[in-house]
Amino acid sequence: MTEEKRAGAPAGRSAPARSAGRALTPVTLGEVHAPKVERLRTGIGEFDRVLGGGVVPGSLVLIGGAPGIGKSTLTTAALANLAAAGRKVLYISGEESAAQVKLRAERLGPHALGVPIVADTDLDAVLATLEAERPDVCVVDSVQVLYDPALTGAPGSVSQVREVAGRLMRLAKERGIATLLVGHVTKEGSLAGPRVLEHLVDCVLSFEGERERTYRTLRALKNRFGSTNEVGVFEMHEEGLVEVEDASARFVTEATRAPGSVVLCAMEGSRPLLVEVQALVAPSEIVPPRRVANGVDRNRLALVLAVLARHGGFSLGSADVFVSVAGGVRVDEPGADLAIALALASASKGISIDVDKPLAAFGELGLTGELRHVAHADRRVAEARKFGLERIVHPGQRAGTLRQALAVLNGSTEKGAAAGGGTASAQAA
Ligand code: TYD
Ligand code: MG
Secondary structure, eight states, rough: OOOOOOOOOOOOOSSSSSSOOOOOOOOGGOOOOOOOOOOOOSOOOHHHHHHTBBBBBTTTEEEEEOSSHHHHHHHHHHHHHHHHOOEEEEEEEESSSSHHHHHHHHHHGGGGGGGOOOEBBBBHHHHHHHHOOOOOOOOETTTTTTTTTTOOTTTSHHHHHHHHHHHHHHHHHTTTTTEOOOOOOOOSSSSSSSSHTTTSEEEEEEEEOOOTTSSEEEEEEEEETSSSSOOEEEEETTTTTOTTHHHHHHHHHOOOOOOTTTEEEEEEEEEEEEEEEEEEEEOOSSSSSSEEESOOHHHHHHHHOOOOOOSSSSTTTEEEEEEEEGGGGOOOOGGGHHHHHHHHHHHHHBBBBOSSSOOOOOOOOOOBBBOOOTTTTTHHHHHHTTTTTTEEEESSOOOOOHHHHGGGTTTTTTSSOOOOOOTTTTTOO
16 A cells, blocks of 8 residues: 555646536547558567557557566667667666666667667656657656656656656657557566556557567557557567567477477467477376466366366376476467367377377367367468478367367377377368
C-alpha cells in the first residue's frame, strides 16, 4: 500500500466547469476523415512486422520485458536505422548514462552512434526537450525511472508511472511524436508500471526469452494498428540482436532424434513456425510428482497428461514429467497438445519416433481423447514439408483420436536399433 496525495484540482476546472457543455455533432464512420498515415519502418523486419508494418506516427508503444532481455538494444538499433533513413530521432535514457548507452551503441555498429541522446529522469525536462526537438520517433528508457517532481510517489510507483505516461502521450498525440516506452516487468509479470499503462498506450509489446538463452521473442499483446498474433524471433549476439527470419529452419536442424522429441507445427500469428517439443519422463521419489512446463502452459500439460492416462494408456502418475519447447520459445495454442502428448508417450516408452527425420505433429486434444482440428492446417503441413519433414501427425480421416495418433510409436524402432521405421499409420495429409 502506498499513500497517494490527491493532486490539487487545476484552477478553473472545479465548480464553474459544470456549466452546460457544447453539443457535438455525430458523423457516420464513413464520413470520418482518416488520412492515410505512412508508417515509419524501423528497418528491423521482425520488429516492423510485430508493430503491424512499422511505427505509426504519434503512437505510443510500450515495450515490456524482464531486465537484461534486450529492450535497450532493440530500441537503440531501431532508432539507428530510422536516423540513417533520415528520420529525426531521440533517445531519452533515464536508466543509463549517455556513456553507457554509447558503449552499447558501439557494439551495434557505426550508424548507431548517430543517434542523439539525452540522459535525464526529470519529466518536465524531458517534455521540454521533446517539445524543442520534435523528433519523429523517440525512445523513453525506461518509463519507470522518469518522475514528476510535483507528485509525491517515488519513481516507478503507480501514480508516477501513470502520470509520466499520460503526459508523454498527450505530447506524442499533439506533436505527432511516435514514442517507444520501455518498461520493466518482473518474472511475475507485474511491478507497478507497465500493467497500469496497458489501456493507455496504442501497442503493448512483450519481449520475452530467457536471459541465459540466445533466442528472444517479441510479441504484441495489444495493437491498435495491427494484429496481436505476430511474433518476431531474435537472437542475441555479440554485436546486437539479430533477426531470425527463418526460425523454423533453425529449430528443425537443432531438433534431436532422441526419444521424447517431436517437432510441433505451431502458428505464430500469420506465420507457421516449427519448434521442437521435448519431454522427459523419469521415476519420481516425491508425491505429488513434478510437473515442469517450459514454453507451454502448465494447465495444458495437465490436460494432456490426463487425456494420455485416460485415453492413451499412459499413466504417468508416479513419474516426474518435464516438457519444454527448445530454444526458449513459448507456444500458447491448443494446437500444441498432440505434439506434447506424442513427445511424452515417446519419452515414457523410450522410443524415438523417427530416426531419419523428426516427426512433426499438431492438433488439439479433446477431453474425450479425440483430436480436434486447429486453424491453418494446410499452412502448417506446408511448412513441415518445406523442411523435409514427411511424417506429420495431425487431425484427419486417419487420425481421429489420440489412440490412433499414438500408433506412430508402434511403427518406430526401439531406441538404438537400426533405422527404417514404417510409415505413420496416423499420417493423414
Ligand atoms: P539490454 O538491451 O541492456 O537489456 P534491457 O534494456 O532489456 O535491460 O541488453 C541485455 C543484454 O544483452 C546485456 O546483458 C548484454 C547483452 N548484449 C549482447 O549480448 N550483445 C550486444 O550487442 C548487446 C548490445 C548486448
Ligand atoms: Mg535497458
